[in-house]
Each structure stands twice: as structure tokens, then as C-alpha cells.
Amino acid sequence: MLILPRSNPLYENIPVQKINLPEAMKKMGTGGFTGYLGYGSNSSEAYLVFIKGALISTLVLEGNTRKSGFEAVTSLFSHALAEGGVINVYRMTVDLAVCTHALLHGDVVFKPEPVSNLDLKAVLARMKSQALNGTMLFSTPDRSAMIFYKEGTPIGFYHDAAQEIENSPAESQRIAALPGAMLEVRSTLPAEELLHHNFLETLNIERLWQASYSRHTASQTRPAPAATPPVAPPISPEPDETTEEPHSANEAQLAEIVDDLQEIAKAYLGRQGADLVDELLDLVGGKTALLDSQKLIAFLAALSAQAPDIDPEAKTEEMIDLMRSEVAGRLSV
Known part of the structure; x- marks a missing residue:
């Protein structure tokens, strides 16, 4: 499961059955929400990132499969209807929402590489010289830590045991120094540009929900196949209204x-x-x-x-x- 910043929780571990999911998404839009909605079930996880009410990022993970955009929203609805699951909602600043978007969809500045192979001072200098917005991620099999950047300057620190965004890099530095620690850097566009693409404006959320609900209902009510299907006697169809309009x-x-x-x-x-x-x-x-x-x-x-x-x-x-x-x-x- 992805580790994303979890400060300022609005809701945690709420059964998805207790929420009108499309209505909640629309309210987050009209309410100018900034932060993200996370969903988890036995087979999938999903993340929807909002900035000032604009849904700028949609991601569903199904094992090694990543889905985004329209496909992610329909997949989220299908999993929620078929499996249940829980919802978490975290509020954050615009700058941290941009960094979260970078974690999910950002351009790769540095591919995952052992920290021991890198000149960290050079990496930090590149972040600053290019005025990058994004996230520096340190990870081992057991731990992870993040440094968030705005225009090349650190704006916060987070790690997997933190309860809020921290001002000190101490724990991030400790995790970066662990044996086998890996570093990855991802960057993304400024908030002003991300806001130009709002999935709530390009997707009919209610329509997608109704389509998913119809498919789910149909699959629940479909009769089980008979153990031995009956064999109908051969007949010759007559040219009546039934055969003339096979698709009606x-x-x-x-x-x-x-x-x-x-x-x-x-x-x-x-x-x-x-x-x-x-x-x-x-x-x-x-x-x-x-x-x-x-x-x-x-x-x-x-x-x-x-x-x-x-x-x-x-x-x-x-x-x-x-x-x-x-x-x-x-x-x-």
C-alpha cells in the first residue's frame, strides 16, 4: 500500500457503504476541498487528489496494475460496490497536495537508486537550480520518508511513523542512512497549471456511478447456470415481428x-x-x-x-x- 501524508484527517476507516461516494466527490469539489481521498479494499487501493475543489489526480492500484483518469474512477466505483472497503480523507495545504500529486503521477527526476551510489548534495542542488515542485522519497523494505519541495525549497518532512508533517529532517535523514536505502525523486507542475485539468468537469461522476451500479446489480441478480442445460427441440423460426426486430x-x-x-x-x-x-x-x-x-x-x-x-x-x-x-x-x- 502506498504511504501518503496522513496529517489533518477528516475521516478515517469509514466503511464505504456508509458514504454516497459520488455525492461526496461532488461536495469536495463544490466545497473547495484540498487534500486527498484514499480508498482501500482486499484487492485494490485508490487515491483522489483535490486542489481547491478540482479533482486533479485519480489513481487505482490493483496489484501491479495502475489505472488513472476515467478508468480509475470506474474501477473505484466497481470495487466499492463489489467489495466494500474503507475511506480515509485528509486535508492538506495546496503545496502538499501538489507534492502528493507528484508522488502518484509526477515525472521521474531520479529513478529509484541506492542512496549510497548518489551524491545527495548534487541531487539537492539540482532540485534548487531547477526550482522543482515535488517529492524526494527515501525507502527501505521496512521504512519510508519524504521531503516535500516547492520551487526547489524544502517545505516539509514526513515518514511512515509520523502523525503530521514535520519541520525537522532528522528522521528522514536517519532513514536515508539505513543500509540499502533507495532514493527516488518525482516532480510535477505548479498548482496553477494542475488546476486546468479537473476530472469533475470532464467526467459525469453520477453517470459513471449509475453505470457501475447497474452492472453490479445485474451481476448479483443473474441466475446461476443449470447443472444440465435443457436441450430445446429444433424449430424453424417464422417470419413474424419477433424475428424481424432482433435488437428491439x-x-x-x-x-x-x-x-x-x-x-x-x-x-x-x-x-x-x-x-x-x-x-x-x-x-x-x-x-x-x-x-x-x-x-x-x-x-x-x-x-x-x-x-x-x-x-x-x-x-x-x-x-x-x-x-x-x-x-x-x-x-x-
Whole structure:
């Protein structure tokens, strides 16, 4: 489990079943919350970092798998519904929230390397000369410590046994001197730039929760397969209204899937992405094309080809894989 600063707790070890999770996230946004929400279950952990009400960071860890953005939020909701788990919420300053973001998503300034191999004075000088915002992390198999930086200057110290952010580097220095201690440095953008990307504005949190809840409810109520499936006698279908409209019973479900695809595209490409989903689905025959494997392949291929025109830096392959999984998952319940 990740070690993040745990000073100024608002809630600790609250069963997630006692919280309306999407409503809590929206209230943290409208209330201008700065800090992070942590979630833990038997198989996963999640972290949502807020600065002045903007949700700037989403991360879910499932073993060695890391998920972020849209995928992290949907995964968090799915785990909370299926497994329960606990919620912790910690308030912090804007500067410490930036350093926490660096721990989760920051650019690697120094890859993990034994402290004994490094010139720490040179590392500190680089932090100062480049005016970096971020976190210096010292770790051994049993201990960890952090030094938080703003524009190259230390602003606080924390370690795994601390109850609050400390002003003294004594314990961090002691951990750094332990045999086998490793050092990693991560940096990130200033708060003003991180605030430009707010997942509460790009994701429909309530819609994602409802989709996760629907999938969870469907999986709970699905009947168990019979030990020996009955064999139906062969019949010849007659050309009546039932066979002429094979997809009519799936209209509501397909509409929900299209909404989900639009939300995914919006998360990766912005509003234009959602519009592109509509446009390309119309070209392959509308939402019922999702039931045809060849049309689905054509739709995703066209979306993959045109997405870079909207945002060349978008993670298009990740978006397409997520859409493919979303369609398969929704049609299986």
C-alpha cells in the first residue's frame, strides 16, 4: 500500500457503504476541498487528489496494475460496490497536495537508486537550480520518508511513523542512512497549471456511478447456470415481428452503452470526442452496430484513426481498449 501524508484527517476507516461516494466527490469539489481521498479494499487501493475543489489526480492500484483518469474512477466505483472497503480523507495545504500529486503521477527526476551510489548534495542542488515542485522519497523494505519541495525549497518532512508533517529532517535523514536505502525523486507542475485539468468537469461522476451500479446489480441478480442445460427441440423460426426486430429488447441497454462511450471519449478528447462517437456510430448504422462484431471493429478503427486529429497527445490506444472492454462488459450482463 502506498504511504501518503496522513496529517489533518477528516475521516478515517469509514466503511464505504456508509458514504454516497459520488455525492461526496461532488461536495469536495463544490466545497473547495484540498487534500486527498484514499480508498482501500482486499484487492485494490485508490487515491483522489483535490486542489481547491478540482479533482486533479485519480489513481487505482490493483496489484501491479495502475489505472488513472476515467478508468480509475470506474474501477473505484466497481470495487466499492463489489467489495466494500474503507475511506480515509485528509486535508492538506495546496503545496502538499501538489507534492502528493507528484508522488502518484509526477515525472521521474531520479529513478529509484541506492542512496549510497548518489551524491545527495548534487541531487539537492539540482532540485534548487531547477526550482522543482515535488517529492524526494527515501525507502527501505521496512521504512519510508519524504521531503516535500516547492520551487526547489524544502517545505516539509514526513515518514511512515509520523502523525503530521514535520519541520525537522532528522528522521528522514536517519532513514536515508539505513543500509540499502533507495532514493527516488518525482516532480510535477505548479498548482496553477494542475488546476486546468479537473476530472469533475470532464467526467459525469453520477453517470459513471449509475453505470457501475447497474452492472453490479445485474451481476448479483443473474441466475446461476443449470447443472444440465435443457436441450430445446429444433424449430424453424417464422417470419413474424419477433424475428424481424432482433435488437428491439436491447434499445435501452444500447443507449446506456453509447452514453458510456461518449463519456470515455469526452474524458480523453474533450467534448469533440463525444461528438465524434455520435458521428462515427451513425456512419456504421447507429447504436445497434455495437451488436455486430465487424461494425464494432470498423467503428473503433475509425475512431482510433480520427482521434489524433482532435488531440495528438491523447492516449488513443488506451481509450480504444477501454471502449472495447466497456462494450463487452455491458453486453455480458
